[in-house]
Amino acid sequence: AQSVAQPEDQVNVAEGNPLTVKCTYSVSGNPYLFWYVQYPNRGLQFLLKYITGDNLVKGSYGFEAEFNKSQTSFHLKKPSALVSDSALYFCAPLYGGYNKLIFGAGTRLAVHP
């Protein structure tokens, strides 16, 4: 079965500190991996994706993610958090055969001033 796990319901970080939001996946084949962010009462905004190539992917708003095939992980990172980064973050592997995203439970990021 295809699945994704975000082990932390919430991540708390002080503004200016680095942040990491964890994601592990179980998808057959070579997965395409996405991160989306959801602000309160808003839609899902695309942050970044890994298709192939360099394991470190850079995306919007200074976010980046590192693909680790051996650990089947795709952790989201940012070197210096902003209060405005506070939102709900979803890791989503693409079930390639059907071009369908599989969403994790989401991780709420709270950045404190």
Add this chain to the structure above:
Amino acid sequence: AAGVIQSPRHLIKEKRETATLKCYPIPRHDTVYWYQQGPGQDPQFLISFYEKMQSDKGSIPDRFSAQQFSDYHSELNMSSLELGDSALYFCASSPRASGNTIYFGEGSWLTVV
């Protein structure tokens, strides 16, 4: 840049009524997806269409139906509404090829009372 347009943004219906949600994909996107996000839940895939044909089906109740029209817009029809149908319904679109970014609309809030 043009985004995925959903209407209405908010809808209140009574139990056993019918609701229709509309989605206008990004121009030149031939694939449309519908997702349901219950309160505090991760988005769940309902159904997708490619070139006006259903391409995949997820956890969509039999009371729901959807279609994609010749102009690529899509409609999600929900009948015999239940309280549990109250959720945020997302439409998303992408070009067909696997790995292309899937872009989401702002969602339609359905409240069943």
